[in-house]
Amino acid sequence: MTIRLKLQTTLAELEGIIADFKVKYHESGDNATKQLFNTLITETETVYKCLTIRATQLQDVELQYTKDGDNNARIFSDRN
Amino acid sequence: MPEYFQIAIRATATYVILFFLTRLMGKREISQLTFFDYIVGITIGSMSAILSLETQQSFWNILIAVVLWALFQIIISYADLKSKTLRNFTKGSPTVLVGDGRIIEANLAKEHINKDELTAMLREKNTFNIADVDYAILETNGKLSVMKKPNKQTITPADLHLTAEYTGLGILVVEEGEVNIDALRSRRLTRSWLMGKLAQQGIYDLSKIFLAQVDEAGNLYVDLYDQYEQQLKKSTADDMILAKLVKVHANLTMFSLDTEDRAAKNMYTDCEKRIQDVRLMFESYSANQTAKHSKLREQLLH
Numbered sequence: 017m018t019i020r021l022k023l024q025t026t027l028a029e030l031e032g033i034i035a036d037f038k039v040k041y042h043e044s045g046d047n048a049t050k051q052l053f054n055t056l057i058t059e060t061e062t063v064y065k066c067l068t069i070r071a072t073q074l075q076d077v078e079l080q081y082t083k084d085g086d087n088n089a090r091i092f093s094d095r096n
Numbered sequence: 097m098p099e100y101f102q103i104a105i106r107a108t109a110t111y112v113i114l115f116f117l118t119r120l121m122g123k124r125e126i127s128q129l130t131f132f133d134y135i136v137g138i139t140i141g142s143m144s145a146i147l148s149l150e151t152q153q154s155f156w157n158i159l160i161a162v163v164l165w166a167l168f169q170i171i172i173s174y175a176d177l178k179s180k181t182l183r184n185f186t187k188g189s190p191t192v193l194v195g196d197g198r199i200i201e202a203n204l205a206k207e208h209i210n211k212d213e214l215t216a217m218l219r220e221k222n223t224f225n226i227a228d229v230d231y232a233i234l235e236t237n238g239k240l241s242v243m244k245k246p247n248k249q250t251i252t253p254a255d256l257h258l259t260a261e262y263t264g265l266g267i268l269v270v271e272e273g274e275v276n277i278d279a280l281r282s283r284r285l286t287r288s289w290l291m292g293k294l295a296q297q298g299i300y301d302l303s304k305i306f307l308a309q310v311d312e313a314g315n316l317y318v319d320l321y322d323q324y325e326q327q328l329k330k331s332t333a334d335d336m337i338l339a340k341l342v343k344v345h346a347n348l349t350m351f352s353l354d355t356e357d358r359a360a361k362n363m364y365t366d367c368e369k370r371i372q373d374v375r376l377m378f379e380s381y382s383a384n385q386t387a388k389h390s391k392l393r394e395q396l397l398h
Binding site: 019022023025026029030032033036037049052055056059060062063066067070073 | 333336337340341343344347348350351354355360363364366367370371373374377378381
């Protein structure tokens with residue numbers, strides 16, 4: 017599995033965590049808990065955004081490699 | 097008197113009479129131990145139907161017939177208790193269809209059972225090979241009892257020399273949120289014992305309990321309202337989230353080690369830190385929730 021694919025799985029997991037937090041946010045009754053989950057959601061979303069940018073970068077590079085006819089594209093790793 | 101009014105009175109009377117007659121006759125009619133019992137039950141039933149509907153016929157005439165039928169049944173069942181000869185006459189005796197692993201053809205003929213019917217009846221008893229049968233006995237109620245050969249019988253804990261815990265009969269101690277004090281007393285248990293046991297399972301609100309049953313070994317089984325539905329939903333949701341966070345964190349560490357791009361490395365480390373913070377915050381929140389529960393538990397115990 018290339019780093020890009022691993023990155024994408026991580027992104028999917030993060031999305032799941034954000035969704036879980038959102039459910040908890042809506043379920044919680046008191047304001048303190050709501051605020052806590054609000055912070056958790058913002059933090060996780062920041063990480064999600066950063067990783068999305070990186071994933072697009074990697075995808076561009078990987079496409080370049082494939083175009084150049086590099087047979088090693090499949091075992092491409094994040095070494096640029 | 098209009099006819100519908102007559103029928104209403106007759107129906108009510110029949111209902112009450114039939115109720116008392118069946119109580120007097122006992123449970124025999126339900127278990128239908130013999131074919132004759134079965135017929136008597138049906139006959140009394142149809143006569144009662146006539147009793148409540150046939151306005152042309154005298155109520156008392158039919159009533160006599162119904163009561164007599166029931167009375168005969170009661171008398172015979174009492175006489176049966178006393179005399180074995182009479183019992184053999186009224187009920188018949190069980191017939192051995194397979195003895196010592198061999199089919200007794202004469203008895204099959206006597207009971208008008210052919211071999212296909214015999215094998216079908218054996219199959220209903222989970223016996224698919226006649227070779228497995230030691231004894232097969234046709235009871236007076238028409239059911240077949242099967243004893244398999246010793247090496248084809250189901251293993252019990254005793255066969256394996258295991259001692260099973262004695263649990264005894266279970267009795268209901270809480271029904272729909274109400275504690276049944278009498279049931280508790282019959283087991284020499286107290287209300288506080290019950291509350292303690294419930295607290296162990298994290299239950300502090302009796303009104304949430306649909307039923308609770310205790311066996312003679314003191315094990316408590318509790319069923320809450322809608323427990324099945326909730327169990328499907330909840331079940332350690334927090335732990336799942338935590339596990340996911342740990343996994344994401346591990347992935348990020350791997351990414352940052354794997355890249356030589358300075359900017360990317362920094363970005364990964366930053367993300368790592370953020371996820372770590374999120375995990376710690378969520379962990380303490382989750383621990384808090386659990387602490388709240390156990391605090392409540394202690395309050396209720398003391």
